[in-house]
Amino acid sequence: QVQLVESGGGVVQPGRSLRLSCAASGFTFSSYAMHWVRQGPGKGLEWVAVISYDGSIKYYADSVKGRFTISRDNSKNTLFLQMNSLRPEDTAVYYCARGYCTNGVCFTFDYWGQGTLVTVSS
Amino acid sequence: QSALTQPASVSGSPGQSITISCTGTSSDVGSYNLVSWYQQHPGKAPKLMIYEVTKRPSGVSNRFSGSKSGNTASLTISGLQAEDEADYYCCSYAGSNTYVLFGGGTKLTVL
Numbered sequence: 001q002v003q004l005v006e007s008g009g010g011v012v013q014p015g016r017s018l019r020l021s022c023a024a025s026g027f028t029f030s031s032y033a034m035h036w037v038r039q040g041p042g043k044g045l046e047w048v049a050v051i052s053y054d055g056s057i058k059y060y061a062d063s064v065k066g067r068f069t070i071s072r073d074n075s076k077n078t079l080f081l082q083m084n085s086l087r088p089e090d091t092a093v094y095y096c097a098r099g100y101c102t103n104g105v106c107f108t109f110d111y112w113g114q115g116t117l118v119t120v121s122s
Numbered sequence: 123q124s125a126l127t128q129p130a131s132v133s134g135s136p137g138q139s140i141t142i143s144c145t146g147t148s149s150d151v152g153s154y155n156l157v158s159w160y161q162q163h164p165g166k167a168p169k170l171m172i173y174e175v176t177k178r179p180s181g182v183s184n185r186f187s188g189s190k191s192g193n194t195a196s197l198t199i200s201g202l203q204a205e206d207e208a209d210y211y212c213c214s215y216a217g218s219n220t221y222v223l224f225g226g227g228t229k230l231t232v233l
């Protein structure tokens with residue numbers, strides 16, 4: 001069965017960096033686009049970034065563009081999110097999600113991990 | 123672009139039907155049949171319930187159905203059950219600049 005397991009969250013000071021990981025299993029990881037979606041405390045869902053199946057295409061939400069970098073290692077079935085210049089408003093549970101594609105558009109999220117909490121605070 | 127608009131809360135009694143609306147614009151919901159709906163229980167990850175406006179993933183009860191008219195999508199849950207009590211989020215593809223938008227979420231209470 002499809003499993004996505006995030007790790008790497010924690011408490012970090014504003015302006016510092018953090019790297020999240022998402023270990024995938026139960027499917028052919030290298031065939032799927034992958035996303036990061038976050039949820040602030042008591043708030044709704046916010047899409048963060050997507051990476052194509054081969055890592056060649058990456059898109060970001062305006063709120064994280066230039067600060068966050070999504071990447072993947074298909075040999076290790078792992079997705080990453082490098083978060084730099086963190087701000088208090090980046091505090092959230094970060095979920096990795098598998099992208100389901102329709103006519104080449106892969107913005108349906110068919111499987112989600114359990115999430116990892118990132119807290120940005122001094 | 124702003125988030126899609128959902129009611130903050132809806133409620134219904136067991137066995138009844140409820141509908142949650144999701145209003146966007148002609149740039150997102152109105153332009154693409156790429157609306158999806160997610161169920162989230164407290165402290166849990168979201169779960170895909172409806173995709174491509176009307177389709178149900180394998181394993182999702184046929185009590186859940188989706189539709190769209192113009193810039194508004196809807197999720198209907200029939201034969202309400204206690205386990206349906208959760209937050210529900212709509213989501214729409216929004217083109218190659220914004221990419222994807224979520225609604226603010228609707229809390230469903232089963233009375």
